[in-house]
Amino acid sequence: MAKPSVTSAxxxxxxxxxQSAVSRTFTRGASVSExxxxxxxxxxxxxxxxPNALARSLISGRSGIIGIAVAYLDNQFYxxxxxxxxxxxxxxxxxxxxxxxxxxxxxKVVQEILQYQVxxxxxxxxxxxxxxxxxxxxxGIPVVLFNRYVSSTPASSVTSDNIAGGRAVGRFLxxxxxxRIAFIAGFELASTSRDREAGFYQGLAEEGMVCHARAVGAYxxxxxxxxxxxxxxxxxxxDAVFVANDHMAFAVMDVLRNDLGLRIPQDVSxxxxxxxxxxxxxxxxxxxxxxxxxxxxAATKDILLEQIAAGAVxxxxxxxxxxxxxxxxxxxx
Amino acid sequence: MAKPSVTSAxxxxxxxxxQSAVSRTFTRGASVSExxxxxxxxxxxxxxxxPNALARSLISGRSGIIGIAVAYLDNQFYxxxxxxxxxxxxxxxxxxxxxxxxxxxxxKVVQEILQYQVxxxxxxxxxxxxxxxxxxxxxGIPVVLFNRYVSSTPASSVTSDNIAGGRAVGRFLxxxxxxRIAFIAGFELASTSRDREAGFYQGLAEEGMVCHARAVGAYxxxxxxxxxxxxxxxxxxxDAVFVANDHMAFAVMDVLRNDLGLRIPQDVSxxxxxxxxxxxxxxxxxxxxxxxxxxxxAATKDILLEQIAAGAVxxxxxxxxxxxxxxxxxxxx
DNA sequence: GTGAAAGCGCTAACAA
DNA sequence: TTGTTAGCGCTTTCAC
Numbered sequence: 001m002a003k004p005s006v007t008s009a010x011x012x013x014x015x016x017x018x019q020s021a022v023s024r025t026f027t028r029g030a031s032v033s034e035x036x037x038x039x040x041x042x043x044x045x046x047x048x049x050x051p052n053a054l055a056r057s058l059i060s061g062r063s064g065i066i067g068i069a070v071a072y073l074d075n076q077f078y079x080x081x082x083x084x085x086x087x088x089x090x091x092x093x094x095x096x097x098x099x100x101x102x103x104x105x106x107x108k109v110v111q112e113i114l115q116y117q118v119x120x121x122x123x124x125x126x127x128x129x130x131x132x133x134x135x136x137x138x139x140g141i142p143v144v145l146f147n148r149y150v151s152s153t154p155a156s157s158v159t160s161d162n163i164a165g166g167r168a169v170g171r172f173l174x175x176x177x178x179x180r181i182a183f184i185a186g187f188e189l190a191s192t193s194r195d196r197e198a199g200f201y202q203g204l205a206e207e208g209m210v211c212h213a214r215a216v217g218a219y220x221x222x223x224x225x226x227x228x229x230x231x232x233x234x235x236x237x238x239d240a241v242f243v244a245n246d247h248m249a250f251a252v253m254d255v256l257r258n259d260l261g262l263r264i265p266q267d268v269s270x271x272x273x274x275x276x277x278x279x280x281x282x283x284x285x286x287x288x289x290x291x292x293x294x295x296x297x298a299a300t301k302d303i304l305l306e307q308i309a310a311g312a313v314x315x316x317x318x319x320x321x322x323x324x325x326x327x328x329x330x331x332x333x
Numbered sequence: 334m335a336k337p338s339v340t341s342a343x344x345x346x347x348x349x350x351x352q353s354a355v356s357r358t359f360t361r362g363a364s365v366s367e368x369x370x371x372x373x374x375x376x377x378x379x380x381x382x383x384p385n386a387l388a389r390s391l392i393s394g395r396s397g398i399i400g401i402a403v404a405y406l407d408n409q410f411y412x413x414x415x416x417x418x419x420x421x422x423x424x425x426x427x428x429x430x431x432x433x434x435x436x437x438x439x440x441k442v443v444q445e446i447l448q449y450q451v452x453x454x455x456x457x458x459x460x461x462x463x464x465x466x467x468x469x470x471x472x473g474i475p476v477v478l479f480n481r482y483v484s485s486t487p488a489s490s491v492t493s494d495n496i497a498g499g500r501a502v503g504r505f506l507x508x509x510x511x512x513r514i515a516f517i518a519g520f521e522l523a524s525t526s527r528d529r530e531a532g533f534y535q536g537l538a539e540e541g542m543v544c545h546a547r548a549v550g551a552y553x554x555x556x557x558x559x560x561x562x563x564x565x566x567x568x569x570x571x572d573a574v575f576v577a578n579d580h581m582a583f584a585v586m587d588v589l590r591n592d593l594g595l596r597i598p599q600d601v602s603x604x605x606x607x608x609x610x611x612x613x614x615x616x617x618x619x620x621x622x623x624x625x626x627x628x629x630x631a632a633t634k635d636i637l638l639e640q641i642a643a644g645a646v647x648x649x650x651x652x653x654x655x656x657x658x659x660x661x662x663x664x665x666x
Numbered sequence: 667g668t669g670a671a672a673g674c675g676c677t678a679a680c681a682a
Numbered sequence: 683t684t685g686t687t688a689g690c691g692c693t694t695t696c697a698c
């Protein structure tokens with residue numbers, strides 16, 4: 001049966017000090033004499049005392065919890081982000097309450113998050129209604145949209161420069177001497193996909209080219225597979241394809257090589273986006289645009305901590321530069 | 334500036350009922366008249382009331398939080414587990430507080446977890462000292478070691494049958510007509526690696542064979558790369574290799590094909606373990622042993638919920654069967 | 667079914 | 683520096 005947990009009062013009794021002395025001992029930055037502190041520590045150790053973070057939060061108004069909502073972890077980019085963001089926040093004394101969302105009930109999830117009195121919210125690959133964002137802002141809870149943005153909300157955003165990235169790919173493929181350059185979009189409502197596409201067209205245009213064909217992969221492996229089949233079933237097959245993220249690019253490469261018997265990059269060049277760890281793996285060796293995960297995480301952390309400290313929310317948009325990483329999946333001219 | 338959040342007292346005042354009536358309205362299973370309930374709901378909606386989960390936990394003793402400690406998310410198996418486990422627990426009204434651990438400070442992490450009054454703990458790819466496990470048990474907090482076990486603690490464990498899986502691989506490779514079958518171990522102290530290896534030797538022995546060579550990959554890509562180079566630099570190269578998990582197997586395949594110019598499976602067969610999503614990707618098409626993630630997650634959830642409900646901890650060990658998934662990376666005879 | 671009252675374990679004034 | 687005193691927002695007896 002559960003042992004009733006030991007409270008600060010128990011420790012105080014044993015140490016023959018007041019309960020507040022115990023509290024102070026466990027509150028960093030409070031003034032306690034060395035003598036009292038050691039008496040408390042001895043008693044605490046003896047009883048196995050551990051402060052109750054929930055009770056502390058209730059009175060202090062600081063829960064030390066950051067809520068992270070994420071829709072899926074298939075795309076390796078998100079696990080990487082969650083791992084590093086969690087670690088970065090842990091260093092600052094925060095912990096992450098993880099919420100998996102389904103497309104649709106996003107607001108409901110945020111409602112739940114807020115019940116836990118989180119001090120900040122990160123939405124990664126997840127949507128948030130404007131009214132919900134406004135509600136968080138009203139309560140002084142900073143919200144960071146990670147890897148997407150919505151201009152009409154008070155929520156901050158951290159993204160890489162998807163337009164510049166797309167543009168770099170457009171120019172790179174055009175300069176690589178390709179003649180029929182195609183695009184496979186992600187989820188069309190996502191700002192990432194839209195921006196990468198817009199930048200891509202711009203890059204092509206700068207080299208006097210236009211996009212040869214286009215299909216939609218919806219950021220899923222299956223969607224990408226279908227999109228690739230569709231694009232490459234035409235008689236004027238593309239000789240290069242820019243895929244809106246790495247996760248889809250892998251599926252595309254598999255179809256091209258295994259189903260359609262095409263060689264990469266001899267017959268067709270493939271470029272992705274994200275630079276997830278697998279992009280560097282030998283079997284894909286994917287040319288791609290890096291999303292600067294570490295910088296994006298640092299920016300997210302900074303926005304959160306700053307606005308938590310200020311007790312006020314303001315909309316910030318951090319747009320970080322990512323390099324084109326040239327590997328072997330695309331011809332260079 | 335932060336709006337002071339609205340409390341049940343505010344709602345009560347507006348609805349002209351007592352504060353306890355509001356509490357009852359938001360506590361499922363409490364008896365409130367339909368009339369009162371609707372008055373409360375109207376007022377709550379109007380004020381944007383949201384119960385404070387922390388205050389509720391403090392008095393009720395049920396936080397609704399399950400702590401998950403995990404060491405790294407590189408191996409795709411763990412993101413998959415975290416995603417599905419989170420979803421499964423969310424359905425039951427629980428949320429997951431995520432802790433990234435470093436090898437070493439594991440107990441410290443658990444201490445932090447416990448401060449949040451979690452109702453259960455899952456340790457995935459993370460260690461836990463016996464004394465810490467005992468302490469959790471004393472407090473009635475169930476602990477599940479996910480994908481590993483330690484016999485000498487009160488912590489429960491959920492694993493797949495790694496011995497049977499390893500054995501299946503041993504027999505499969507022996508029957509496939511291979512003559513020099515090697516093994517690349519994971520982290521040698523991990524029960525998964527040890528069991529897979531033991532089962533593997535047993536399977537080989539049943540077919541009258543022994544392991545030709547062995548190296549250690551430590552469950553990292555880099556370790557696996559080195560291990561593969563080491564095994565295949567000898568003059569009597571293996572013609573088959575069982576790698577202790579898929580994550581390493583991908584790195585091994587990359588080395589074999591790209592650095593050493595070997596064909597898979599013609600020159601060398603490769604078998605992994607886990608059946609992570611990428612194993613099915615065309616570029617690897619990896620023969621592997623499935624870890625039955627859904628069953629393992631269901632077992633984890635059951636153990637947690639059951640022991641939480643009982644208010645008592647007992648050690649349970651769930652060992653689940655996983656199939657050998659035959660794909661194209663290994664010859665079949 | 668409802669309200670009044672008593673805390674859950676802790677922090678944060680305040681006075682000493 | 684220390685102890686005393688109020689609560690934080692909620693659930694849960696307990697009478698009514």
